[in-house]
Amino acid sequence: MFTIDEIYDEMTHLDPEEKLARELDWNLLRTFIIIAKSASLTAAAEVLRLKQPTLSSALKRLETRIGKRLVDRSPGRFQLTAAGKVLEREAIEIHGAILRLGTQMREVTDEVRGHVRIAMASHVISPLFNEALTEFHTTHPHATLSIDVTASRYAIENLTARHASLAVCLVHDRSPKLKYRRLFQEYFGLFCGPSHPLFGRKNLTMADLAGHSSVSFVTDQMDDALRPVTLMRAEAHLDDRVVGNSAHLEEVRRMIIAGLGIGPLPIHVVRRDLEDGYLWQLPPYKDMRKIDVYVVWNPKAPLNRAEQAFLDILIARIDQTDISERTYR
Incomplete structure (x- = not known):
């Protein structure tokens, strides 16, 4: 045998x-x-x-x-x-x-692989977020990442439906099923383009804006995330009819520059446009509206290692940075 x-x-x-x-x-x-x-x-x-x-x-x-x-x-x-x-x-x-x-x-x-899907509001300008992206890619070069730009409400919907790993957006109503961490604060002002009759005029008051047409964001409503901006437009007594709107900041900016109307934009985002003469800032000059931008995620959603790694990096940077350094005026 x-x-x-x-x-x-x-x-x-x-x-x-x-x-x-x-x-x-x-x-x-x-x-x-x-x-x-x-x-x-x-x-x-x-x-x-x-x-x-x-x-x-x-x-x-x-x-x-x-x-x-x-x-x-x-x-x-x-x-x-x-x-x-x-x-x-x-x-x-x-x-x-x-x-x-x-x-x-x-x-x-230990090598982190996987894909991170971020649902992001339009034109989020945040050095801290950019630094988190750099750290994530440097630390985990084999992980991949995609950023889908959408209106804030849809970013939350995508997160809730688990079509996104996390969201970076404005927040109006908080869900008890989600977690929120303020990424930064930005101040909104009102602006007009070169062809607008108020362009280049100094020492204007809120009364000078009354009756002028306006453009804005789809979230610029009393029951949405840009409610403070809606109130600012109301205080200026702009024409009730909004002649153009968009979920994307770039398109709202385009309509303002094209002369469709007065519109709100984050001041730190359009500083270069002001310097280059594409935009002109209008009242209010001091009492501008502050808006919070949040990182939002679902704590009960199973995350792959790449998603968890990026979230950890981003939250750690937020925790290590005082809010004064994350407030853009």
């Missing part, structure tokens, strides 16, 4: 080296490294916390596998043979390779 190993050997016709590689027990090699560094089997047994006869039996099995005597154990003598020295050197190399393999496998396991 043949054993499985014997049948395998017969079928594959293993040469002695291949057979040794297949049958050699790594534990015996690891034990031999200790024996080779010890002054006796008794000393090696103490290190390995084994009984001396057990260790002697293990050495004998290894010598049988190798087919060579490995240690000269004559009276008063305990010394590696030439074959023992070769085996010690190779065993140490194998041990190092196994340690390197463990490190490499851990790195593979």
Whole structure:
């Protein structure tokens, strides 16, 4: 009756080296490294916390596998043979390779992969958020990320439906199922474009804006996230009819510059447009409306490692940065 190993050997016709590689027990090699560094089997047994006869039996099995005597154990003598020295050197190399393999496998396991989907309100300008993106990509270069620009209400809907990992947007009504962290604060002012009759005029008052047409965001409503901006427009007594609106800041800006009407924009976002003469700021000059922009996520939604890593990086940066440094005037 043949054993499985014997049948395998017969079928594959293993040469002695291949057979040794297949049958050699790594534990015996690891034990031999200790024996080779010890002054006796008794000393090696103490290190390995084994009984001396057990260790002697293990050495004998290894010598049988190798087919060579490995240690000269004559009276008063305990010394590696030439074959023992070769085996010690190779065993140490194998041990190092196994340690390197463990490190490499851990790195593979620890490597963060996955995709992060961010639902974001239009034209979010935040150095802190940009820094979080940089840190995330530098730390986890194999993870990927996409940013879908949409109205704030739809960003929340996408998050609730789990079509997004997190949202960066304005918030009006908070859901108890979601978590919120203020990313930054921005101030809104009213602006007009070069073709508007108020463009370039100084020392204007709110009364000068009365009756003029306006453009705005789809969230510029009393029951939505830009309610403070709606109140600011109402205080200016602009024409009740909004001639153009959009969910995207770039398009609201386009309509203002094109002269369709007076419209609200975040001051820090359009500072360059003011300098370049594309926009003109109108009253109120002091009592401008402050709007909070939030990071929103679902704490019960299962996140992949990339999603969790990015969220951790972003929240950590928020926690480490005072709100005064996250307020853009």
